[in-house]
Amino acid sequence: MLDREKIPAHIAIIMDGNGRWAKAKGVPRVAGHNAGMMAMKEIVKASSQLGVKYLTVYAFSTENWKRSAEEVGGIFKLVVKYVNSELAELHENNVRVKILGDYTQVPKAAVDSLEKSLETTKDNTGLQFNIALNYGSRAEIVRAVNLIEKDRKTGVLDPDMEITEELISRYLYTGVENGNIPDPDLIIRTSGEERLSNFLLWQSAYSEFGFTDVLWPDFTPAEFERMIEAYQNRERRFGGRK
Ligand code: FPP
Numbered sequence: 001m002l003d004r005e006k007i008p009a010h011i012a013i014i015m016d017g018n019g020r021w022a023k024a025k026g027v028p029r030v031a032g033h034n035a036g037m038m039a040m041k042e043i044v045k046a047s048s049q050l051g052v053k054y055l056t057v058y059a060f061s062t063e064n065w066k067r068s069a070e071e072v073g074g075i076f077k078l079v080v081k082y083v084n085s086e087l088a089e090l091h092e093n094n095v096r097v098k099i100l101g102d103y104t105q106v107p108k109a110a111v112d113s114l115e116k117s118l119e120t121t122k123d124n125t126g127l128q129f130n131i132a133l134n135y136g137s138r139a140e141i142v143r144a145v146n147l148i149e150k151d152r153k154t155g156v157l158d159p160d161m162e163i164t165e166e167l168i169s170r171y172l173y174t175g176v177e178n179g180n181i182p183d184p185d186l187i188i189r190t191s192g193e194e195r196l197s198n199f200l201l202w203q204s205a206y207s208e209f210g211f212t213d214v215l216w217p218d219f220t221p222a223e224f225e226r227m228i229e230a231y232q233n234r235e236r237r238f239g240g241r242k
Contacts, residue, residue, distance in 0.1 A: 002229045008185035010054035011047065011228070012207070014199055015040060017191025017215030024215075030074030035217035037078045041086060046221035048093050048127045050228070054181050055129050056100065058199050062136030076110040079133070083113035087120060094126030098181075100173040101135030130181065135173070137201040144171035174203055183207065186231045188224075190216045206238050 015036055022032030040057060047055040060075055090097065097117040104111060114133070148171055151157040161167070174181040183203045187196075192213040196204065210227040212219070 002225050003232050004050070006232050007051050008228065008231060009052070010056070010182050010184045010186075011052055012056040012058075012184040012187045012200055012204075013043070014058045014187070014189040014193075014197065015216040015219075016189055016193055018217055020191060021215040021217040029071050030078075032217060033071075033075050033078055037082055039217050039219050041082070042221055043219065043224055044086075044090070044095070044127070044129055045093075046224055047129075048095060050225075052127060054184075055127060056132060056181070056184065056200070057130070058132045058135065058197075060101075060106075060133045060135070061198060062101075062134060062139055063198065073107070076107045079106075079110045080113045083117050087117050090117070090129070091120050091124065094124045095121060096124040096126065096128045097121045098128060098130045098178045100130050100132040100178065101140075103133045105134055128179065128181070130174075130178065132173075132199065136198045137196075138198060140173050141168070141202055144168055144175070147171045168202070172202060174200075185236075186210055186228070188212070188227055190214050190219050206236070208234055208236065 018032035018036040019029050020032075021035060022029045025031075043057075044055060059079070064075070065072060097114075097120075099114055099118065103114050106114075114131075145168070148157065148163065148167065152159045152161070170176050170180070174183075181203075183205065184200060184207045186209075187200065187204055187207045188210045189195075190212055192211070194209075194211050200207075208231050210231060212223060212227065214223055
């Protein structure tokens with residue numbers, strides 16, 4: 001049974017398998033992403049209802065630009081479609097949207113939609129829904145180091161200040177600029193692949209992993225709850241002993 005008193009505070013998801021789902025159905029890849037967007041909608045709602053504090057989804061990686069223009073364009077059209085159809089309800093449900101990654105480099109219509117969702121929901125106090133978009137974790141760490149360097153040079157930081165883990169954490173996308181998101185307790189990846197693919201490398205130091213063979217468009221709130229339950233039955237030691 002799911003223990004509703006012990007819901008992980010931060011769940012991150014690598015939504016994988018849209019392409020294989022589409023192939024199996026004989027439909028275009030973009031139709032797979034559309035089905036993936038529908039699955040994501042349900043997981044955002046379920047997260048709100050379960051009392052998850054932070055949900056982070058990997059929507060588009062810095063490596064995803066290598067895909068065809070049609071597929072890339074299709075994914076960003078879905079971002080616009082999602083915001084148009086869901087923003088009112090997200091806001092009603094007190095969800096706060098944040099973007100991790102350099103979203104200013106994506107197509108203009110998507111940037112506009114994303115900015116509208118950030119602005120509309122910025123004071124909400126319920127679930128924080130982080131969309132990792134044009135996100136890559138190594139680039140995120142390099143960016144943090146460069147920002148620290150810049151702040152040391154310009155006096156924002158004391159130039160003699162020691163660089164600590166805490167300082168680096170503050171300069172990541174998950175740091176101060178997005179409300180100091182705690183590290184993910186649970187990282188889920190669908191579709192049977194078992195790797196991080198440049199997602200939350202720094203933040204996942206002590207995360208638990210949950211893998212399922214289910215392709216992302218078929219992932220349901222029931223499967224989500226089952227994976228949270230499996231997480232609850234594990235023991236986390238953070239390098240210490242029992
Ligand atoms: C991975 O499946 C999925 C993606 C690269 C895109 C995920 C995007 C969405 C679910 C829509 C996002 C919408 C919003 C509003 C954020 P894949 O294509 O790598 O699948 P495959 O490995 O089977 O080919």
